[in-house]
Amino acid sequence: MEEAHAFLERHPDVQGIDVVMPDFHGIGRGKIIRRHELDSLYRNGRGMPGSLFGQDVAGDDVEESGLILVDGGADMRVWPLPGTLGYLPKVGRGQVLVGMCEADGSPFEVAPRTALLNQIARARAAGYEPMGAFELEFYLVDRQTGPNGRRMPATYALTGRRSMQRNTMSVDELDEMSPLFEAIYEAAAASGLTLESLISEYGPGQYELTIRYRDLIRAADDVVLAKRLVRTVARRFGVEATFMAKPFGQEAGSGMHLHLSLGSEGGRNLFADQPDGSLSPLMLHAIGGIRKTIGDTMLILAPYRNSWRRFASAVYSPASDSWGVENRTVALRVPGLPGATRHFEHRVAGVDANPYLVGAVTLAGALDGIRDQSYPGPAAEGNNYEAARPADLPRSWIDAIDRMDGSDFVKRTLGARMHRAFVAVKRAEWLRLELDVSEAEWELYGFVV
Template sequence: MTLSPTGSPTDEAQSFLDAHPRVEAIDISLADLHGIGRGKMIRRHELAGLFREGRGMPASLFAQDIEGNDVAGAIATQDDGGGDSLCWPVAGTLGRQPNGRGLVLLQMFGPDGAPVPHDPRGAMMAQIARARGMGFQPMGALELEFYLLDAAGGPARAPMGGRRMSSTNCMSVDELDEMSPFFDAVYAAAASFDLPLETLISEYAQGQFELTLRYRDLARAADDIVLAKQILRSTARRFGMRACFMPKPFAGRSGSGMHLHLSLTDPCQGTNLFADKDGVTSDLMLQAIGGVRGAMAETMLVLGPTLNSWRRLEGAIYSPAANSWGYDDRNVALRIPGGSPASRHFEHRVAGVDANPYLVAAVILGTALDGLETRADPGPEASAEGAPSLPQSWAEAIAAFAASDRMRRILGPDLQIALAAIKRHECARVADHVTDIEWQLYADL
């Protein structure tokens, strides 16, 4: 039986409890505007009630800065007096964590049963519903790049042999073997969530790795990233390590991105509508790329939400900051990978690993659908010509996002205003901080 507006069946809770008789507590987690999990730890006997009745939490969670402090400009978009709204489990996201507790993701709904307008997952689901109304089923996958560090912030030591990850070792299979006890534990935890972690790569810097995830329904693909990051963090703690999702934790080393692969299928036949036709790229996919390119400047705050995001985009290896597209070219923002013509899709390569996957999915899908509605021209290949220039800084990105009618329509006015207010607050706080390099360069002037 299903009572939840997310479609989560009530028997999912009992099936989990039967399969895990020793689990005594479950983390219930709502992704805020930063993608940070906010929620509660409930006891075993409370889980069935969550699935039957939901659980109250304040929508003010979506008006908090990255440290959990309320931001006045974001709170002003809410009129519920600080009361609770009902959160419901997201179907298929209940599993057992490496820490021995359960975990389930949530989405928030108002008293009328409609998604709370500030919830980023709700914004994504609205664009997925829009796509379905146009006759499309969005499909996707997100790649996850990250660093494994020790407690002091340096490269981690391998569980096998204790060697510090001190050289680049890009695509080294020996390095993967040295780290295998950690990743074996990650894969084991992922299996509990039916989380389709696939290829593992030693990436382009000391202690940097990439995990790819299976291509599937876009909503599940975004949920997959939220779950994968939580599993990686929890497992890393138990190995004396820290999973770092900063996009540019070290100057002079490779940044960490979160590339989104996207296509549209026929919801009845399941066929890929972006597939090549007689050896020619689909007009539908080119129009989608045109829509994404035309709005990229306005989406950059979602793709690069922190000051550290912009460090990754400033001089980056394989981290495109130009509004460009091309075939199988990792230097462009929007890449059409090679491979089977039947599985053709595009890869959006701009978002940093710090971005909220729900908001990333919402704005990329939303602007792609705009491109289909207007039959947008993608412009010349491997060029930013014909598209608006991109913001050159975090502050410019905040201003472009806040002024965007497209973002207001795609994300809703409350979410847009709240996110812009939070990021202005964060930007001002960072600007007010005197850095060590300023002391080094200017203290003796």
């Protein structure tokens, strides 16, 4: 209650608060409440249907999920997540993340955040504190399509100029877009979100934001807040932010890299180098565990048909289970800087993936590897894109759906009910697109075959 009252005192002009619950897809479902309702939200929670987790990305019910009209479609309760209540300056409203709960107050078993909380509890029971941070890549595009009917990189907020060049790591490009990004940083500060480095990425109009390293559950919360914040600010500058994994077929895809380590209760990094300078055996076991399970988790790392386009070209998009030190062509990269801050980076997930589920399966694989003392194998060297893709990894979206459907590891990590619902939703999305004959197919095949 103190958090709610302090917010209202700091922002006497705020009349609306966005109540946001991330669904299977990481999409914020909820409502906008009025100022006088915030007190009640914190005291009594708010009703929302559990069937929101049984919907596809378009918001259509998927009956096979087992979540539609359960108990007559009665509402469940959502409650504010501490530390997520903030203010969006360009929007003029507040925003708070909420989590859905069971009748006894425990987290709803089908919510993705619950899966991550369960794995964090498992880690803590073993004496580990999971720490992490995500990097987000995304494109800024114009609202209107170009003369060819295709999307174009956004014009710069400062100059109104447009560049079709890559401008990789160009500081001048960041300066030309600086009014928009300064507004993003301002909104992040008002929301308690610590955004850090900004980079002009490899594709025209593509950028990357890093978020401060912290406890893993809050790191995943930060992704939901950051993506929504970037979208809302971009709209108010007349452009759109897209978090599709591969919005342009010939350009770089957008990833969501997870940096992960395990700390002790006293705050010591358990992945820190050994006294002789060698890598931590604990970290190597964690990498070994993830390598064994990565094939089962590809549907979570690449949840949409578009996600798989990112693997069609080897532009910093490693669709493999390889690992290496200071090598950006591998799936699991150990950054080269040695010392107490040592960690590894999981580079496979697209920016369209759900951060809670990515965190859950990554941590679960790491914990399995530590438990089993898994050997990660030799580190890859050189350009790993030139290596053959492992034969036991899914080759397509439907392969990934089938692989996850039969995965005991994912079922154990998510719980049987969430596992069933997630697979059913993704299979329904796959069928929806399979039945949709595209204009490209008409152009290619319609009158010649």
